[in-house]
Amino acid sequence: MSEVLAHTLFALSDANRLQMVELLKAGPLSVGEIAAELGLKQPQTSKHLKVLLEAGIVRIEPVANRRIYHLRTEPFQDINRWSQSLEQQMIDRMTRLETYLEQQSANREE
Numbered sequence: 789m790s791e792v793l794a795h796t797l798f799a800l801s802d803a804n805r806l807q808m809v810e811l812l813k814a815g816p817l818s819v820g821e822i823a824a825e826l827g828l829k830q831p832q833t834s835k836h837l838k839v840l841l842e843a844g845i846v847r848i849e850p851v852a853n854r855r856i857y858h859l860r861t862e863p864f865q866d867i868n869r870w871s872q873s874l875e876q877q878m879i880d881r882m883t884r885l886e887t888y889l890e891q892q893s894a895n896r897e898e
Contacts, residue, residue, distance in 0.1 A: 793870055796863045799843035804828065805836045812846065812859040819855060
């Protein structure tokens with residue numbers, strides 16, 4: 789697992805940050821809007837958003853004196869590729885197990 793992917797998964801491991809990602813799936817939001825939706829204080833929300841920003845999960849768009857947070861898709865594409873590789877490993881292992889069991893069964897019948 790790459791360091792970038794590990795950092796992404798760590799950032800998503802917190803329930804508040806995961807909820808923020810869920811909110812941002814619907815569209816960009818300001819810190820205040822995110823805080824209000826989740827019932828968090830703005831400083832706490834900003835700390836969580838900083839972790840998401842450092843992990844590359846969100847990006848900031850400055851608009852006047854507000855900071856609008858947007859969800860980035862790239863980290864989720866990385867997670868998808870990683871999970872697909874795990875799935876393929878499991879399929880390969882199950883296929884080898886099935887082949888082995890069929891061989892064992894055929895050997896017993898002889």
